[in-house]
Amino acid sequence: MEPLPQRYRQLFPTVRTHTMLASCSQSALAEPVSRAIKDYHDSLLLMGTNWNEAIEKTESARNEFAKLIGAEPDEIAIVPSVSDALVSVASSLSGFRKKHVVYTEMDFPAVSHVWQAQSDYTVSVIPTIDRGLHPKQYEKDITDETVLTCVPHVHYRDGFVQDVKAIAEMSKKKGSLLFVDAYQSAGHIPIDVKEWGADMLAAGTRKYLLGIPGMAFLYVRKELADALKPKSSAWFGRGGFDAAYATGARRFQTGTPAFISVYAAASALSLLNHIGVSRIRDHVKTICADACQYAADKGLQLAAAPAGDQPGMVAIRDERASETAALLKKKKVICAPRDSLIRLAPHFYNTKDELRHAIDEIAAVFSAR
Known part of the structure; x- marks a missing residue:
């Protein structure tokens, strides 16, 4: 079966120019919407x-x-x-x-x-x-x-x-x-x-x-x-x-x-x-699991939930989360800071590489401090 991003990504114009990872706050707007x-x-x-x-x-x-x-x-x-x-x-x-x-x-x-x-x-x-x-x-x-x-x-x-x-x-x-x-x-x-x-x-x-x-x-x-x-x-x-x-x-x-x-x-x-939420869940779990491991390998501290069902987002600890999010936005990476966390919240139109790109940019901000 064709991967969800490959099949539906063209419906979301914003993802052509931005890395949209803020669905826990506001998802990208689809053309039919x-x-x-x-x-x-x-x-x-x-x-x-x-x-x-x-x-x-x-x-x-x-x-x-x-x-x-x-x-x-x-x-x-x-x-x-x-x-x-x-x-x-x-x-x-x-x-x-x-x-x-x-x-x-x-x-x-x-x-x-x-x-x-x-x-x-x-x-x-x-x-x-x-x-x-x-x-x-x-x-x-x-x-x-x-x-x-x-x-x-x-x-x-x-x-x-x-x-x-x-x-x-x-x-x-x-x-x-x-x-x-x-x-x-x-x-x-x-x-x-x-x-x-x-x-x-x-x-x-x-x-x-x-x-x-x-x-x-x-x-x-x-x-x-x-x-x-x-x-x-x-x-x-x-x-x-x-x-x-x-x-x-x-x-x-x-x-x-x-x-x-x-x-x-x-x-x-x-x-x-039409897509089916079960298919969406499988995709989001897969790319979030990869991103969590990738972030950990980069030395970033995750606000990992207890063992159990895989969260639908990647939450990275950062005491200056809002400042980091503003810097990421200048690089067209859209995330959703909350308190001392940077939340990367993908949807079915997102890819594994997008999450990794966002994590690379976050790591770069941390290194520059």
């Missing part, structure tokens, strides 16, 4: 209105994301961001007797921001051990009083991949719902919400999903969604102009989506589903 954005613009420019077409695109994006994660379309809500998704989830739990929420040190800071703002809940934060989390660590902090456990599928800093299915089994035993942040995994690591037993999952479109900011998806298991009444809900979460909640996850929707982002997402998700 660019055309979809232009279609939205042109429909307004030439026809004056595009409401019906935009609603059709919204449903197309919903269907494609449902397919990507093994869900049904009615279990997917269209929301502005993952943060908005979590706020909406928090607003839906007020009817529960239990008021304890658990999240982890590996969660993106927005998770903490949301729950610290909820005065009706007590929270526990599960610490990392040796830069990782073993599923058994959840046994201690998830209690019989826990209403919701929040976990990231992939750690945003170093790419550590969690065993969500094992965590879901533990949370279920304690009677806790499970919310999964899949922003750093959706699009390059396979997801099956039914197999996992996840109750809720959210992911945005601007990273590995190949889209642009302004749109995210919220999965809520249908039986659960129908039992919840989110306070963060408006006319797109209702049966038209009816005051009654819509069925399924749609009740978590609020106002008119950012249609330009919807057009981009529908095209991007169609491309990902």
